[in-house]
Amino acid sequence: MKLNIAVLPGDGIGPEVIAQAVKALKVIAMEFDHIFTFDYGLVGASAIIKTGNPLPQETINLCKKADAVLFGAIGDTKFDEDPDAKIRPEQGLLGIRKELGLFTNIRPIIAYEDLLNKSSLKVKQIKDTNILIYRELTSGIYFGARYISEDGNTASDVCKYERFEIERIAHQAFKAALSRKRKLTLVDKANVLESSRLWRRIVKEIANQYPNVKVNYMYIDNAAMELIINPRQFDVILTENMFGDILSEEASVIVGSIGLLASASIGNKYAMFEPIHGAYTKAANKGIANPIASILSAAMLLDHFGLYEEAALVREGVDKSLKLHITTPDLNTKYDNISTTKVGDFIEDFIQNPDETNLN
Amino acid sequence: MKLNIAVLPGDGIGPEVIAQAVKALKVIAMEFDHIFTFDYGLVGASAIIKTGNPLPQETINLCKKADAVLFGAIGDTKFDEDPDAKIRPEQGLLGIRKELGLFTNIRPIIAYEDLLNKSSLKVKQIKDTNILIYRELTSGIYFGARYISEDGNTASDVCKYERFEIERIAHQAFKAALSRKRKLTLVDKANVLESSRLWRRIVKEIANQYPNVKVNYMYIDNAAMELIINPRQFDVILTENMFGDILSEEASVIVGSIGLLASASIGNKYAMFEPIHGAYTKAANKGIANPIASILSAAMLLDHFGLYEEAALVREGVDKSLKLHITTPDLNTKYDNISTTKVGDFIEDFIQNPDETNLN
Numbered sequence: 192m193k194l195n196i197a198v199l200p201g202d203g204i205g206p207e208v209i210a211q212a213v214k215a216l217k218v219i220a221m222e223f224d225h226i227f228t229f230d231y232g233l234v235g236a237s238a239i240i241k242t243g244n245p246l247p248q249e250t251i252n253l254c255k256k257a258d259a260v261l262f263g264a265i266g267d268t269k270f271d272e273d274p275d276a277k278i279r280p281e282q283g284l285l286g287i288r289k290e291l292g293l294f295t296n297i298r299p300i301i302a303y304e305d306l307l308n309k310s311s312l313k314v315k316q317i318k319d320t321n322i323l324i325y326r327e328l329t330s331g332i333y334f335g336a337r338y339i340s341e342d343g344n345t346a347s348d349v350c351k352y353e354r355f356e357i358e359r360i361a362h363q364a365f366k367a368a369l370s371r372k373r374k375l376t377l378v379d380k381a382n383v384l385e386s387s388r389l390w391r392r393i394v395k396e397i398a399n400q401y402p403n404v405k406v407n408y409m410y411i412d413n414a415a416m417e418l419i420i421n422p423r424q425f426d427v428i429l430t431e432n433m434f435g436d437i438l439s440e441e442a443s444v445i446v447g448s449i450g451l452l453a454s455a456s457i458g459n460k461y462a463m464f465e466p467i468h469g470a471y472t473k474a475a476n477k478g479i480a481n482p483i484a485s486i487l488s489a490a491m492l493l494d495h496f497g498l499y500e501e502a503a504l505v506r507e508g509v510d511k512s513l514k515l516h517i518t519t520p521d522l523n524t525k526y527d528n529i530s531t532t533k534v535g536d537f538i539e540d541f542i543q544n545p546d547e548t549n550l551n
Numbered sequence: 552m553k554l555n556i557a558v559l560p561g562d563g564i565g566p567e568v569i570a571q572a573v574k575a576l577k578v579i580a581m582e583f584d585h586i587f588t589f590d591y592g593l594v595g596a597s598a599i600i601k602t603g604n605p606l607p608q609e610t611i612n613l614c615k616k617a618d619a620v621l622f623g624a625i626g627d628t629k630f631d632e633d634p635d636a637k638i639r640p641e642q643g644l645l646g647i648r649k650e651l652g653l654f655t656n657i658r659p660i661i662a663y664e665d666l667l668n669k670s671s672l673k674v675k676q677i678k679d680t681n682i683l684i685y686r687e688l689t690s691g692i693y694f695g696a697r698y699i700s701e702d703g704n705t706a707s708d709v710c711k712y713e714r715f716e717i718e719r720i721a722h723q724a725f726k727a728a729l730s731r732k733r734k735l736t737l738v739d740k741a742n743v744l745e746s747s748r749l750w751r752r753i754v755k756e757i758a759n760q761y762p763n764v765k766v767n768y769m770y771i772d773n774a775a776m777e778l779i780i781n782p783r784q785f786d787v788i789l790t791e792n793m794f795g796d797i798l799s800e801e802a803s804v805i806v807g808s809i810g811l812l813a814s815a816s817i818g819n820k821y822a823m824f825e826p827i828h829g830a831y832t833k834a835a836n837k838g839i840a841n842p843i844a845s846i847l848s849a850a851m852l853l854d855h856f857g858l859y860e861e862a863a864l865v866r867e868g869v870d871k872s873l874k875l876h877i878t879t880p881d882l883n884t885k886y887d888n889i890s891t892t893k894v895g896d897f898i899e900d901f902i903q904n905p906d907e908t909n910l911n
């Protein structure tokens with residue numbers, strides 16, 4: 192298969208972790224006789240520094256020409272601390288989600304057997320947890336009208352949803368549930384928000400078309416608790432943009448580190464793959480950033496193009512690295528100083544020689 | 552002291568748990584020679600059934616005449632399942648918060664020594680956690696304009712904040728921090744929301760007036776994770792309405808049961824005290840509802856009127872009940888069938904005879 196991949200490393204630890212994902216994809220291409228090409232573009236704070244724009248038109252063009260986008264991370268503490276900044280790295284990420292129409296964000300939450308005791312939660316609590324979060328990604332309060340009064344004393348944001356925006360992701364989530372445990376939980380705040388009531392109404396309608404999927408409805412406050420006290424109750428979680436942001440980052444505690452969480456953002460024409468962690472400016476260029484979320488995002492990319500065997504091999508490599516403690520310091524209690532690159536190298540070696548790779 | 556308390560038991564388990572809080576207050580009045588009077592009002596689904604209105608004018612009048620309000624819970628699964636209901640129990644609760652101007656909601660999160668192993672989290676994770684959440688309660692997306700299009704296919708909610716709404720609660724939160732560990736965390740989503748940037752800007756200004764308080768800023772998605780992986784980093788958390796709703800219910804996992812979380816809602820003229828749990832219709836009238844959140848809310852009421860010794864005694868009663876496993880089934884792994892009333896009776900006895908109360 193020929194795949195033209197746009198790579199946007201972004202800020203902070205983005206470039207380091209994305210380099211490992213690219214390495215994994217390159218060795219997959221070699222082993223399976225695919226042709227993957229990689230074209231790099233600017234986004235986020237690094238794009239602001241070089242071009243004044245967090246999402247240069249050139250980057251958009253690059254992504255639209257590509258078969259898929261591999262995204263690192265954006266953000267910079269400098270901007271976080273300045274609420275008055277008009278140009279912000281996040282505009283790069285939000286802009287690209289909107290420009291490419293990536294309305295469905297899929298975030299798998301899997302409690303890895305080898306990491307169970309790394310979690311803040313008790314092992315018995317999280318064992319066998321396997322959740323797929325479907326987060327709406329191009330609407331809601333992220334993209335509604337914003338307002339700041341001239342005197343700077345009043346500000347507002349609008350959370351708006353339209354029927355078609357809910358329907359298209361809901362169908363995808365229901366279909367995903369069909370191939371899993373056939374359970375779907377809609378998370379909303381329908382006891383307060385009109386937009387949540389729209390979600391609930393539409394999901395109820397659509398549920399009739401999927402009689403084999405058991406649907407339940409949960410308020411976001413309650414879901415934030417239930418995710419911790421009984422995560423195994425969930426199969427597919429469907430939710431709007433902001434609640435999905437909160438729940439998915441919270442869910443990282445089940446997996447043991449946010450450095451493990453991959454995601455796919457899918458639209459009708461384009462697809463982007465990115466770790467859910469941020470740019471962690473403080474950890475940049477120290478070789479301590481966990482590349483696994485990026486590498487698993489590359490595996491989601493492979494799955495997206497039907498390269499299931501390839502994706503499975505990448506995941507096996509990740510599993511093996513976890514089993515053998517070839518992991519960055521966020522996860523490692525056995526070895527010191529296993530660097531970002533070293534983890535990437537190990538997984539690259541594994542892909543070449545799945546049966547021989549061991550600690551060396 | 553003479554206190555006239557408006558009691559709004561509400562729906563589901565509300566009446567059962569509030570009865571225990573009233574019992575505790577009555578025996579406190581007796582032991583300390585106070586005169587507490589209790590007047591009951593309707594709110595929520597039970598008010599809808601009897602009057603068609605989730606917040607009858609009579610109830611508002613009752614609360615405005617009173618020195619404080621003791622609130623149970625509202626909600627009914629019947630309404631939860633019907634996104635088309637125009638009249639909803641929640642309007643009773645939101646209406647009363649607005650009518651009484653209860654803009655500051657205070658929710659203490661304390662990891663009780665005797666309950667550490669009840670939590671889904673590892674003991675070492677939560678030990679010594681003591682957080683005070685300051686949640687803005689009368690503005691934000693809870694009270695912004697709502698819209699639903701005539702064809703029912705578009706819906707929106709507005710999250711709006713004004714300077715004075717942020718300032719008044721921020722000052723209270725900073726003052727609280729001064730009497731604690733002098734740390735304040737503002738939780739927002741300033742990388743996306745204009746209203747969050749307003750919060751961040753104003754809190755930064757106000758921080759200058761409290762040089763002894765260490766302030767930090769955290770995005771809500773990150774906070775939802777940090778609350779679980781490192782809860783001890785927090786002292787006072789200040790946040791807007793919706794984020795406070797989510798974080799405080801999530802934080803119940805630290806305490807071990809949402810049945811333990813009390814809250815105070817304070818305005819310039821009025822004050823209301825309520826457990827943060829909901830109506831749990833399914834658990835109603837079974838004698839299994841945990842009354843401790845309500846009893847601790849009564850303790851917060853006593854504190855509010857400067858009755859510190861009285862409040863402390865109520866809390867000691869609660870501690871003792873936890874130590875001796877006189878708790879409802881949500882917490883109890885030792886005894887079966889300790890009912891809501893039995894817990895209330897135990898704490899009542901303890902208040903009368905702090906030195907003699909034991910398991911009987």
Ligand SMILES: CC(C)[C@H](C(=O)O)[C@@H](O)C(=O)O
Pocket residue numbers: 265266281284436467469742743772
């Ligand atoms: C960086 C930020 C704008 C982004 C979001 O809120 O969507 C991030 O938290 C995420 O989850 O991808």
Ligand SMILES: CC(C)[C@H](C(=O)O)[C@@H](O)C(=O)O
Pocket residue numbers: 382383412625626641644645796827829
């Ligand atoms: C019942 C509901 C409207 C309420 C809220 O969201 O504020 C509740 O969850 C709470 O936290 O007091």
